[in-house]
Amino acid sequence: MKFTAFLCSALVALSTIQGQEQQQQQQQQQPATIGHDQVKPFAQPQAVTISERAAIKFKPQIHIGDGCHPYPAVNDIGETGGGLKTTGSPTAGCKGSGWGSQVYGRSTWHRDVWAIMYSWYFPKDSPSAGLGHRHDWEHVIVWINNPDVPDPIILAVTPSAHSGYSKYAPPNADTLDGTSVKVNYESTYPMNHATDVTTDPGEFQDLIMWDQMTDAARLALNTVSFGDANVPMNDGNFIPKLDKAWPF
Numbered sequence: 607m608k609f610t611a612f613l614c615s616a617l618v619a620l621s622t623i624q625g626q627e628q629q630q631q632q633q634q635q636q637p638a639t640i641g642h643d644q645v646k647p648f649a650q651p652q653a654v655t656i657s658e659r660a661a662i663k664f665k666p667q668i669h670i671g672d673g674c675h676p677y678p679a680v681n682d683i684g685e686t687g688g689g690l691k692t693t694g695s696p697t698a699g700c701k702g703s704g705w706g707s708q709v710y711g712r713s714t715w716h717r718d719v720w721a722i723m724y725s726w727y728f729p730k731d732s733p734s735a736g737l738g739h740r741h742d743w744e745h746v747i748v749w750i751n752n753p754d755v756p757d758p759i760i761l762a763v764t765p766s767a768h769s770g771y772s773k774y775a776p777p778n779a780d781t782l783d784g785t786s787v788k789v790n791y792e793s794t795y796p797m798n799h800a801t802d803v804t805t806d807p808g809e810f811q812d813l814i815m816w817d818q819m820t821d822a823a824r825l826a827l828n829t830v831s832f833g834d835a836n837v838p839m840n841d842g843n844f845i846p847k848l849d850k851a852w853p854f
Contacts, residue, residue, distance in 0.1 A: 637822070639687070639688045642677055648814040650814065657753055660722065660750065660758060661711045661815055664722055664750065664758075664785050667783065668789045668801075668808040669788065669790045670791050671791055672791075672792065673731070673791060673792075673793060675700060676708070677700065677727055678703060678705065678707060681823070684826040685826070686830050692736055692739065708814060709813050709814075710725040710726075710727075710813075711725075712815065714848075717852065719751070720749070720752060722747065723745055723847070724813075725744070725837075726743070726811070727741075728741070728742040728799070733794075740834075741833050742798075742835050744791060746764065746766065746801060749854075760785070768800050770850055774853070778803070783807065827839075
């Protein structure tokens with residue numbers, strides 16, 4: 607009897623210890639959230655592969671019609687920005703990071719066309735004080751014929767919009783600056799922000815491709831919730847969004 611009671615107590619104690627260890631491991635693995643203005647971007651690496659060179663060649667520029675400027679979403683150790691409440695003006699607290707900004711890229715063959723997705727993160731999506739939500743992700747997909755030819759050409763451009771995507775196949779010449787599409791971040795009151803092409807020049811950010819990021823950064827973008835905003839290029843969203851944006 608005493609031995610049985612002792613054995614049961616030991617098993618309960620062991621189970622408790624294992625549960626505490628698993629909880630500690632989960633907490634350690636859970637990426638931390640830091641201030642939106644404390645996230646340091648990745649420096650743009652030297653392009654090595656064909657896909658990396660194409661991504662830099664066709665890197666878009668973004669013009670901020672109104673609202674926040676883009677910020678880095680994640681750093682090299684997997685810490686993500688906590689975003690901003692929708693208080694104050696649409697630009698309050700998000701006129702640009704002192705660390706510099708970031709555009710995120712991911713590319714692949716999709717139905718025999720090369721698709722390059724470029725994504726920007728914004729700390730809030732607020733057309734007016736009190737409206738909108740914390741966090742915003744917007745993106746544009748540039749569709750080209752083949753990255754491994756001397757002079758690849760843009761076949762289509764699909765910026766993210768409220769109903770899904772605006773589709774330009776081919777894009778108008780005045781919305782391009784050489785091989786760079788000009789993208790506008792905009793909102794029409796009282797609707798939240800979206801993107802579209804524009805004739806206005808914009809700004810460039812350091813580009814980091816999905817495969818160039820650290821494992822910790824990719825884990826964070828695959829698992830951390832950004833509330834009402836979805837990370838467009840993570841493993842769960844990338845291909846479905848290419849399907850939805852298909853412009854041909």
